[in-house]
Amino acid sequence: MQTQEAKLGTVPEILYINSGSCNGCDIELLAAFVELQETGLKFNVNVEARKPRYDILVITGPVTAQSFCRISRMLREAGGRLEVEYAVLLGSCACGGGIWYDSYATLGGFDSFLNYLRRVEEAELTIRKEKIYITGCPVRPRDVAETLREILEKIYG
Amino acid sequence: MLFHSIRGVPAIDPEKCMGCGACASKCPTDSLTLHRTRDSILLELNVARCIRCAYCAEACPNNAITIEDKYTVIGRSREELAIRVIVPLARCDSCGEPLRHSAREVELAREKVPDLNVIKLCDKCKVKRVLAR
Numbered sequence: 001m002q003t004q005e006a007k008l009g010t011v012p013e014i015l016y017i018n019s020g021s022c023n024g025c026d027i028e029l030l031a032a033f034v035e036l037q038e039t040g041l042k043f044n045v046n047v048e049a050r051k052p053r054y055d056i057l058v059i060t061g062p063v064t065a066q067s068f069c070r071i072s073r074m075l076r077e078a079g080g081r082l083e084v085e086y087a088v089l090l091g092s093c094a095c096g097g098g099i100w101y102d103s104y105a106t107l108g109g110f111d112s113f114l115n116y117l118r119r120v121e122e123a124e125l126t127i128r129k130e131k132i133y134i135t136g137c138p139v140r141p142r143d144v145a146e147t148l149r150e151i152l153e154k155i156y157g
Numbered sequence: 158m159l160f161h162s163i164r165g166v167p168a169i170d171p172e173k174c175m176g177c178g179a180c181a182s183k184c185p186t187d188s189l190t191l192h193r194t195r196d197s198i199l200l201e202l203n204v205a206r207c208i209r210c211a212y213c214a215e216a217c218p219n220n221a222i223t224i225e226d227k228y229t230v231i232g233r234s235r236e237e238l239a240i241r242v243i244v245p246l247a248r249c250d251s252c253g254e255p256l257r258h259s260a261r262e263v264e265l266a267r268e269k270v271p272d273l274n275v276i277k278l279c280d281k282c283k284v285k286r287v288l289a290r
């Protein structure tokens with residue numbers, strides 16, 4: 001992996017956002033990270049956007065109204081424009097709103113969040129390559145690890 | 158696999174489903190929705206939102222839904238994650254117009270109650286028949 005890292009010049013950056021999930025998917029994501037460590041592929045995990053571009057966005061939760069304010073503030077503070085190469089939506093909540101899809105307190109998943117963001121805020125979130133839906137309630141660590149490994153291998157080339 | 162899965166994605170048997178909508182009304186996430194077109198009923202399962210609770214399988218009166226031994230489904234779009242079943246509606250014996258219930262519902266009713274006299278007529282033809290008497 002050393003040579004691949006040197007070739008890339010940097011380590012892939014993962015931006016991880018919990019948009020009000022019940023922590024089920026988050027715990028499975030931690031387990032997936034542990035499994036990924038064993039593959040030897042290196043990556044950084046950020047819980048806050050500090051720069052305009054990330055390689056992978058991992059999002060859990062149905063995007064609650066509170067977290068919508070928090071995420072849009074984070075995006076504005078990061079310059080108003082955020083670009084990610086891949087977006088990985090974890091769990092039924094992020095994929096389609098889950099059991100809260102029509103609740104007044106949530107926006108009903110990542111896709112509606114993107115629509116709201118376009119309409120309401122000045123902030124912008126662009127997915128450059130692929131959006132991957134991993135469904136399940138919660139997701140299984142192995143599937144998350146497999147998907148992230150595939151993406152990391154694509155990035156490493 | 159270490160553990161046999163007790164939860165999984167529901168699979169709808171298109172041969173058995175009669176479009177009654179019991180599953181759709183029981184589904185807590187409204188992943189299952191029933192749409193009516195002119196001559197058929199469309200049952201749509203949005204796997205992206207489904208939480209694998211199996212309430213739909215419990216509700217189905219014709220056991221058309223089985224829980225698969227597959228839990229995770231990964232897709233690139235929500236369109237890819239949708240499952241659709243089309244159930245044809247029964248037709249009026251006299252004019253051939255589609256009725257409100259599906260052909261399979263009529264079959265099942267005939268099967269369960271053999272001496273039931275199912276009148277397969279649309280509203281207009283029923284009125285016509287009554288007036289002709």
Ligand code: SF4
Binds near residue numbers: 184187189209213214
């Ligand atoms: S398993 Fe539960 S959430 Fe999924 S379609 Fe059936 S009733 Fe709806």
Ligand code: SF4
Binds near residue numbers: 179180200218219
């Ligand atoms: S799957 Fe079962 S409950 Fe759902 S519409 Fe078909 S027959 Fe009715």
